Amino acid sequence: MVNQSSFTAVEKKASMSLSLIYGTRMFGLFLIFPVFAIYAKDMAGASPLLIGFALGVYGLSQSILQIPFGVLSDKLGRKVMISVGLVLFIIGSIICALADNIYWIIIGRAVQGSGAVAAVIMALAADLTAEHNRTKIMAFIGISIGISFVLSLIAGSFLAPIIGGLAGLFYLTAILALIGLIILWWVVPNPKKSSFHRDAQPVASQLWQMFNHPQLSLLNVSIFLLHMTLSSLFLIVPHLMMQAGLLQNDFWQVYAVVMVLAIIFMMPLIIIAEKYGKMKLVFMVSIALLGMAVYILQLSFAQIIIVYVALSLYFTGFNAIESILPSLVSRIAPSDKKGSAMGIYTTFQFLGSFAGGGFGGFLLGLGDFYLFSFLMLITTLWVLLLGFYMQHPKMISSALFKIKSKARKGDILKFTGVVEATINRSEKIAYLKVDNKTFKRQDFIDKFV
Structure with missing residues (x-):
């Protein structure tokens, strides 16, 4: 009997090419994170609040437009809407590259986020794969997102001093999106037909039910808080590195070491969670690592070794949670409502990025103490919330x-x-x-x- 669960040639081509498009787009969005706070402070009109708003505003436009993009793709075609999204991303990147004040950066980042093609890419992936292989291609795309995030932190801090600061990074993101367009039309296979997929796309009649699902709500709040802490920390971590005597040209070395250590330390946590069924325990431990990292950063005393330790702890927890949460959504959501559950989940994720940038910038404007205290408070409340209300998930x-x-x-x-x-x-x-x-x-x- 032929193994029908293996990928066909078309499915392999689709998984590779769509992962590349999705991954390079996310790479472009995160490329500025490790250095943005340093460069933006010297722009006309800059303040901690506006810098934070500029960093996270892409999440607002993305969260608003991702479901409309998906609906339009059912009517106008997947590749058409992905192309529209990538063109918007290119336009937004060029606006940011040419900006001479913080307000144009905010506009450009909002335009970048308005190219909300994530759900459309997932729908096209579903069109191009057999039903029994669909979870595998979604996992493949998910892995590409994780790799893109890790590489963006290292590449952004390495390339910024070499290619002209923020302008160079934004031009690079525009070039990557252009390459994505070429891959879309010349490499990605054309589906025989586009259908609606309940496992990959939201169903309007299911959204309210999934929004009110108690256990899924905990996961939605969790992804919101996770990306809120991420955006907030990147407003202050670059400054802490410089206070510790690290040259901006050497930021990439810190991120390279930290991300390697975080991946190594994360693996035992994932094994314990998945193999031994300790998902809730590992989840709570990972959140505690975030809180510990914030506390240590607050007491860094301009010591670079402390920054290394704190960031290693933070990204160990972050990577573990980022891996665990989609798995939990898949296990908890009713099997025919997974697309709706994931649509709400990703909306909360992008809103968390926006809230972390905006509110984190506001608190940073009041002083470092207020931002650190807030982050420690929400991680504490987050652990307590899960401890009291999260049920032990079934290992399915x-x-x-x-x-x-x-x-x-x-x-x-x-x-x-x-x-x-x-x-x-x-x-x-x-x-x-x-x-x-x-x-x-x-x-x-x-x-x-």
Whole structure:
């Protein structure tokens, strides 16, 4: 029997090319994070509040427009809307590159974020893959986002002094988006047809139900707070590095060492969470690492070794949480409502980036103490919130399959490893929750697909 769960040539091409487009866009958005606070302070009209607003405003426009972009892609076509988004990103990048004051930077960053193509890329990925391979391509794209984030912190701090500061970085992001357009039209396969995918796209009638889901709400608040702390910290960390005697040209070395250490330290946490079912414990420990990092940064006393330790702790916790949260959403959300749950989740993520930049800048304007105190307070409350209200998640995952018309729900539920099943007869799709320890994917495919 042929292994139908392996990628076809088209699926491999789609996963690689779409991951590259998504990853380079996120790379461009985060490229300025490690140095923006340093360069922006000398711009006309700059203040801590406006610098923070400029850093995070992309999240506001992205959160507002991501669902409309997805809806329009159903009508106008995936590639058309991705192209519109990438062109907006190019325009926003050029506006920022040419800006001579903080207000034009804010406008440019808002335009960058308005090219909200994340959901559309996911929908195109779903169009180009068989149902039973869809979770794998989504995971592949997710990995590309993580790699892009890590590389952007190192590359941004390394390249800024070499290519002309912020202007050079923004021109680079425009070039990367242009390359993304070329990849989109010359490399990404054309789908035979575009369909609506409940596992990858929000359903309007489900949004309120998913928004009010108690356990999903905890995860939405968590991703909001995680990216809020990230945007806030990048308003002050570059200054702390300089106070510790580090030259701006050497920032990249700190981020390179810190990110390598964070990835190494994160791996045992992920293993404990996934293999031994200690998801809640690892989640809370990771948040505690964020709080510890903030506390240590506040007491850094201009010592570079303390900055290294604090940032290693922070990014260990950050990377662990960033890996755990999507997995939790997938496990907790009803199998046929995952697209709606993820749509709300990503909206909270981008809003957190906006809030962290804006409110973090406001607090920084009052003084370092206020920003650090706020961050320590919210991490403490965050741990308590999860401790009291988060349920221990079931160790299951989502799966979906295009099934035979004669396949019955009762028979599917009897299949070893299937925990939940929702059948959409009109689409001939089974949305499942499965126990990966006992579920035999290929056997299921042979029997029902």
